[in-house]
Amino acid sequence: MSRGVSRITLQDVAREAGVSLATADRVLNGRAGVRGATADRVKDAVARLGYRPNLAAARLARGETYRFCFVLPAGANVFMRMLAEQVANTANWLATNNAYIDTLRVDVFAPETLASALEGLIGRYDGVAVVALDHPRVRAAIDDLTASGIAVVTLVSDVPSSHRLHYVGIDNIAAGRTAGTLIGRFAAGRRGAVGLIVGTPALRDHAERQFGFTQVLAGEYPALKVLAAQESLDEDERTEAIASRLLREAPDLVGLYNVGAGNRGIAAAISAANRASDLIFIGHDLTEDTSRFLLRGVMDAVINQDAGHQSRSAARVLLSHCAGEPLLSEQERIRIDIFLRDNLP
Amino acid sequence: MSRGVSRITLQDVAREAGVSLATADRVLNGRAGVRGATADRVKDAVARLGYRPNLAAARLARGETYRFCFVLPAGANVFMRMLAEQVANTANWLATNNAYIDTLRVDVFAPETLASALEGLIGRYDGVAVVALDHPRVRAAIDDLTASGIAVVTLVSDVPSSHRLHYVGIDNIAAGRTAGTLIGRFAAGRRGAVGLIVGTPALRDHAERQFGFTQVLAGEYPALKVLAAQESLDEDERTEAIASRLLREAPDLVGLYNVGAGNRGIAAAISAANRASDLIFIGHDLTEDTSRFLLRGVMDAVINQDAGHQSRSAARVLLSHCAGEPLLSEQERIRIDIFLRDNLP
DNA sequence: CGTTTTCTGATGTCCGAACCTCAGAATGAA
């Protein structure tokens, strides 16, 4: 509200350095035609006065518009639906910041499709966020985008070997380990089998979670035996069938870890078998379903990666990269959330 | 980068509505002198075109500077030190957004001091964030600030009965319940005593955590008996003495829950008694110490409220309130984080 | 019908930085 406290402007810096506004501007924007000694005087003045350029004014003057494309999986997976929703919110926010988001939904399981979709984005966008499949064709497409000057961030699932600018998502090995520790500790001394259900090992995030999980259980909870991983393709019917069979065939089943989606099917199977109270069930992604399952005691913990955070983080990374603004990388780390019945949001 | 995609400006809205720029401006800024029918035409045009005012331009034009004061406890408590540090970071960020933060450190345990410090802020700031003590004098001071047009948010510890604009912090009852469930489940069937250490019951957040914790243990884990709460004043020496005594005098001690600070003292006592591996120890606030204790297995879980999030959230709430901008309240909820050894950031 | 009163349009300035041009100063080389 106050108009009293006046900011330090470039004018002030120029005066302090004993140069003109134009020169100060040249130094700060790296334009040619300033002697080293003069540039140093300006930089000194910036430091002395603690000058911070006014972001609002800079963006306005630049008058640029940034176009981003978010490439999301086509499937009807709950988490991906939530992510798409959050991307829409983010778009809304970006609209007040000279940036626009288009969303493109493609079949993630088809590397060729994904790769050519990505390549079709060249020249039409300034930045791309993609839920990527770790496949050579996709990696090549990402590198092509990067080479043509488009900023690429991977979202949720990474392609570490590519030239992507940034990965926005959790460490999935750590997430799997977290699930392992929770099951191990909740089982506390009990002996028996633990079921493991994955969507598909072709997805890097699923494979990593599985790895982290089995690593912890094998290493630290020898009383618990991890059964062979079952593929669910993230479908409720299949997870239900798998869970039912496990409950039937493994009488010593102590816990279940679902690496992917399809928790509803598992919950149904557990309820049907009347095992809600003693079977430990841990899964991923906080949704209406899973929070209900937590409250009812069917699920014991949910490991979550916040869709809203990821969407906003991707947008911030792209925006600040394109606008050449600094980024607080520490703020952009996506955390592995653990939700119990008691700390639901 | 692209200059092609042009934003929708107020100009466009005015043209679409068939009015002049001045009239469109009057409608959007609620200035008098526009007939209802005309105003509706403008609003329709806004909706049709999906006009979103350019925040950067608006702030620039307004040319206002906002002054905020963060009132933090004077003590050397680790969490509060981290919070102060994050407030400094936030100040840095705000400086590029026409806003300035001063930090004021006062003795929280003295309601009179806190209240008069708050009242001294009247007229000098546009917004105040305060780690508040829930006391009538403090509540009155907050209400005075609010009445004189200053936006007040409570930080970390709330004063629910006051007219504060917003509370930035976690639900501490839920945090206590979370600790209770973790201890209950990690103890899994064991029978015995659980020690409870609080900084001081005078702090609302400590009292609430204690309440949530005992509620869960009493209700759901009857095999675990919660011992009488011990006051530590958040000091390492006292927590160490308390923990040592509990370890000595309660041979059936299964777990320890520290509601406040001073985890270092407890860790020392546990290590000295050689009980790291079997005693369950849960505390609050992720610091260098506590994450080390997690890794070493001395602590079993840390419940955290992110200092950076809270500081930034408070700043965003104050800024958007003062600038009359909309707020995504869903984004401003502070979560109760659970950290195990495996999901440390 | 004329006269108030109430609207509306036209126009301008300002915010702080980005980016541009051009004239003149300082510097270097010949």
Place this chain on the structure above:
DNA sequence: TTCATTCTGAGGTTCGGACATCAGAAAACG
């Protein structure tokens, strides 16, 4: 010393909106 190169200063324009002023149009009123 002269001429060609750098530098540097001065000035302007632009971005999109906030806010102000004033003249003229339209509506309300007696």
